[in-house]
Amino acid sequence: MPISKDIFGKTAEGEAVTRYTFKNKNNVIVRILDYGGIITDIIVPDREGKMEDISLGFDDMEGYAKSGYVGALIGRVANRIAGGQFSLDGTNYSLVVNDGPNSLHGGTRGFGKRFWEASVDGNKLSLKYISPDGEENYPGEVTLTVAYELTDENELIIDYTATSTKARPVNFSSHGYFNLGGHGSGKVYDHVVRINADSFLPVDDNAIPTGDIRKVEGTEWDLRSPVRLADRLEQVPGGKGFDHNFNLSLSGEKRLAARIEHPPSGRWMECHTTEPGVQFYTSFYLQDMAGKGGANYSQFGGFCLEAQHYPDSINQPSFPNTVLRPGETYRQTTSYTFGVSC
Template sequence: MPEEITQDSFGKTKDGREVKRYTLKNSSGSLVVRILDYGGTISEIHVPDRNGELADITLGYDDMAGYESGAACMGAIIGRVAGRIAGGKFTLDGKTYTLCLNHGEHALHGGKVGFDKRLWSGKVEGDKLVLKYVSADGEEGYPGELTTTVSYRVTDDNQLILEYEATTTKPTPVVLTNHAYFNLAGHNSGHVDDHLMAIYGDSFLPMDDLFIPTGEIRKVEGTEWDLRTPERLGERLPQIPGGKGISETYCLPPNDGDPQLAARVGHPPSGRTMECLTTECGMQVYTCCMLDEPYGKDGAVYTQSGALCLEAQHYPDSVHHKQTVKMPGEITQDIFGKTKDGKEVKRFTLKNSSGSLEVKVIEYGAIITEIHVPDRYGKMVDINLAFDDMAGYEAGNPEFGAVCGRVANVIAGGKFTLDGQTYTCYLNRPTSSIHGGKLGFAERLWSGKVEGDKLVLKYVSADGEEGYPGELTTTVSYRVTDDNQLIIEYEAITTKPTPVNLTNHSYFNLAGHDAGTMEDHIVTIDADRFMPIDKYGVPTGEIGKVEGTEWDLRKPVRLGDRLLKVPGGEGFCHNFCLTPCEGEQLRFAARVEHPSSGRSIECWTTEPGLQFYNSYYLNQPKGKGGAAYTRFGAFCLEAQHYPNSLHEPSFPNTILRPGETYRQTTVYKFGVA
């Protein structure tokens, strides 16, 4: 474990306020980091070379006089908006805001007195240092009171982990980063020409002579900005057009919320290396073409190309290029109603920062009750079929929006044998048990809590419930993102070997939940095989090729042109076997488009199968808002393991055993064209 975080006094500000310095050290002493509560500034980072000799690799100052007079933001947290805002103005929700100009006619790094010049409040929480700053409504011209926390933590494998959080009282742009200046030879070595650098972005943002992005996104291939393979900086920097080295933002590949490798820097003479992993979409790379600080630490003189900065952040000047970042609002909750036996059911509302995706979820069945997305003109519509109240859900719900389990889809005969013992489940179909039995997970009351930007719902299914062995503890989390993704993550553990197959059974209509038909929708499913079924909807055990059949949806097909051609005349209620991928990676499963509105939905999943259902049996005369939901009124994209796997040994395994954890991720990506 890292050593206890210590603190001392670094000095005082001009107006007499004390500045604390915190020292974080891992257990071996191979990583020592010092941080000030002024600006959230990293003032020192000590790491060893290949011989074990420690050196301080981050530029800084010896005292508060240096930090208060310096304009380089060395090691500091930058905000409220890192980077430049052209013209020092932006318009948000129809109102124009004027900022304090500190870079000619532009605002840079939050304004005249940004977060780097503010005194934060610090406290130690376990192995973390947590710094907090409350930016007042109107500070530097920005709307809303913004409360920001930044935590710092070191690990025994020499990682420095920074985590940022912010909440606001009004819509406001937020782009945060750390502006540490690195030199792996030592902060006072004078240059980084002998460093090797790789940046893992295949595009970048060109800038004008005043370092304002032009709005263009350009491929790095064939340009001097292509650093996808390591390059010696001393050879590459003079080749950059303009002769100023690199000061551009690189566009990183999309990620699913986990940190991704953005950059790697090495110093061959010392053997030191550094990697930057981030959840951000951009990486501002600065090789210090304008660095001129004659009074650095220990009397060092910091000059041009004396360091490099790796600033993980959203794109600069995003407020003028449709990349405005407003922090998502907190997940809110209210009461949806009560069950027949008087238990209260909470409803949670998740909304992204722009309001372009709003999802409502209730604890009963972990049900998604509403999904609001815009059309090409910005008109929001609820595309998710559901009921208005608990009476609707308890009176015969066709699993609208629910999590289905313990075993989604069918078990032929309602029986299965596991480890030599036969188990009998409730038959709720003529020849099978479907979606967990008489009272599956869709009819159970889950417990919900908010964890950061996620809603986490939990249900403990008792040993023997619906005939299944073992106590199964299941959690499902819901999260929305600013690029209009709804991310659903499942986990489950058991006390005995038991079958587990979970899915979400939302019914979608991209024209609106009450549109009545989805025959004008266009569907694509990335599967070259499917599972034929008998007249009761139970798979025959065969896996057929889609080629040359009505089940071939690998190219876009209008549903109205295909549904009645499917043998049996009931459209699709089949499992499609998705194109395999390695490990637990997300794979593209399906895309559905509604040309009239421009709305689209994609399904990505870690699961091997996708049940595509066109609601042939749908007959709900009183849905949400009094809507009548009828045949072919919606479609379902149910990511899952193959149905009836318990009776087909060649199908992917659905048995979970004690000590194992079931995991699944499914993502619905909503778009507009």
């Protein structure tokens, strides 16, 4: 079906926000805003055919303005940069610090807080944003286009393409929060997770990778076989659950990163990506807040699968490169596929 659009609401400054709605032959619905590339709704069936929205979100723009990153596109650099500092080609850069001592998800007003130029071509929605040189203290003018497509196989495909006028780090992701029992169904303890990663990145007390690349075997981070979250979250040291980068292959080919199942409803989702990592986050820091439709969101009320390069890569020479230079083109494809087990 063709992509439809309507006005979702207005920002505090009075600017109208447009919402784009995808619907496939299976009546799966996805809605995305031209503000922040925010995914507001993902409506899929359970094993009985009951449709439920599995994407955490809000009824109005005020909710998204207060929420931080729920459902949004993340950039210029997703995840954390230690101390808000990096050096590139002999120049030192100081970023906005907004996460303890770190710079997180692009700074105070990252890509998830910006309007994007939207265009529709058949069943694809493209969002384009030009980030000017010096925005959030990052060098270079960066042009990023993110294209979305919902297939009749219930696959939401997200393609990223970027260029820059100066050398600078880039790391883009989509920060959707999911709960396969329904966005307002409470804790995700009954979800079963599998992540195809042989190693992960240990972090320090400020959630910055230590530089080690540690094998998951014999640790609480071994999710290569299906694990029920209720049985594993309490074993993760620190009591905060998962907020870690799991290291995928470095082939650059699109492959299965993770599969999450919800046995009570039969719903499952898979994440495939060309990225070398996926941040699995079980929402320890999700504050008690009113979500859409009168739902209440709280700690461990959702999970994120953020396909990305490794956190703090610009300060970690042993990590995969995140520097985009003039004349180069950044590309990423990540998809989320939704289905039902009988």
